[in-house]
Amino acid sequence: MTTALELVAANKSFGGWHKRYRHRSQVLGCDMVFAIYLPPQADQGGPLPVLYWLSGLTCTDENFMQKAGAQRLAAELGLVIVAPDTSPRGDGVPDDPEGAYDFGLGAGFYVNATEQPWARHYRMYDYVVSELPALIEANFPVSDRRAISGHSMGGHGALICALKNPGRYQSVSAFAPISNPSNCPWGHKALGNYLGADREAWKAWDACELIATAEQQLPLLIDQGEDDSFLVEQLKPEALVLAASKAGHPLTLRRQPGYDHSYYFIASFIDDHLSHHARALTDA
Numbered sequence: 001m002t003t004a005l006e007l008v009a010a011n012k013s014f015g016g017w018h019k020r021y022r023h024r025s026q027v028l029g030c031d032m033v034f035a036i037y038l039p040p041q042a043d044q045g046g047p048l049p050v051l052y053w054l055s056g057l058t059c060t061d062e063n064f065m066q067k068a069g070a071q072r073l074a075a076e077l078g079l080v081i082v083a084p085d086t087s088p089r090g091d092g093v094p095d096d097p098e099g100a101y102d103f104g105l106g107a108g109f110y111v112n113a114t115e116q117p118w119a120r121h122y123r124m125y126d127y128v129v130s131e132l133p134a135l136i137e138a139n140f141p142v143s144d145r146r147a148i149s150g151h152s153m154g155g156h157g158a159l160i161c162a163l164k165n166p167g168r169y170q171s172v173s174a175f176a177p178i179s180n181p182s183n184c185p186w187g188h189k190a191l192g193n194y195l196g197a198d199r200e201a202w203k204a205w206d207a208c209e210l211i212a213t214a215e216q217q218l219p220l221l222i223d224q225g226e227d228d229s230f231l232v233e234q235l236k237p238e239a240l241v242l243a244a245s246k247a248g249h250p251l252t253l254r255r256q257p258g259y260d261h262s263y264y265f266i267a268s269f270i271d272d273h274l275s276h277h278a279r280a281l282t283d284a
């Protein structure tokens with residue numbers, strides 16, 4: 001079955017195009033909007049490599065594209081960037097009963113929910129790993145060389161997608177990821193509701209657990225602001241450093257003095273991450 005893409009917006013940017021598309025997601029059971037940056041090289045037909053960017057709590061496809069300042073270097077590098085939304089959306093998709101920002105809409109946590117009423121729509125893992133890349137690869141001049149990165153909840157998402165899928169991504173990085181969701185309040189709430197109370201089930205969605213058994217030791221690049229207000233309670237990079245060290249998994253954690261959790265921080269270091277991904281994506 002072919003999936004129709006409806007163009008929602010198009011903006012020329014650094015000689016390429018930022019576009020937004022709506023489509024029907026079979027996996028999520030709702031309409032979704034994603035953003036794609038097509039660098040100028042896309043006009044020559046490609047195929048170009050793709051960086052998937054996973055955003056954090058409260059975000060849509062728009063935050064990264066509007067605030068990170070990634071288009072200038074992506075245009076130079078010939079890198080396509082795809083930014084999905086952060087949860088299923090629309091009428092009939094359940095939300096946090098109190099409308100809290102850290103669960104439900106805007107907070108899909110990149111897992112496949114098993115608990116009701118979440119299990120029908122909250123399958124962001126399958127969406128970002130399988131359904132969306134298949135759609136991108138069928139409709140745009142891209143290759144099957146993929147990288148993945150993200151911020152906070154999306155940093156957690158990028159890490160688990162890479163760790164759970166050896167060979168699927170050529171590189172992975174994260175900004176201020178929720179490194180050990182089994183052991184922080186945001187993670188307790190999300191994993192407890194989406195997956196149920198049995199903490200054994202959470203292990204398949206926690207980078208600190210997955211790294212111990214990862215079949216491929218893809219080097220992890222992480223930037224973390226030292227003045228991030230979520231650092232101590234929610235992000236816990238030291239847990240990932242310990243888990244990586246026990247597993248002998250290569251990890252570069254760059255602690256950045258004075259930086260907070262915002263897109264001002266991401267914009268300051270996004271070029272390093274794009275270059276990291278471009279090197280891996282263009283390696284023979």
Ligand SMILES: N[C@@H](CCC(=O)N[C@@H](CSC=O)C(=O)NCC(=O)O)C(=O)O
Pocket residue numbers: 055056057058059063067101151152153154261262263
């Ligand atoms: N109370 C805040 C919390 C939301 C927030 O800080 N969201 C971050 C990601 S946090 C972890 O996933 C974010 O990226 N916000 C969007 C932005 O453009 O900065 C709130 O409700 O704003």
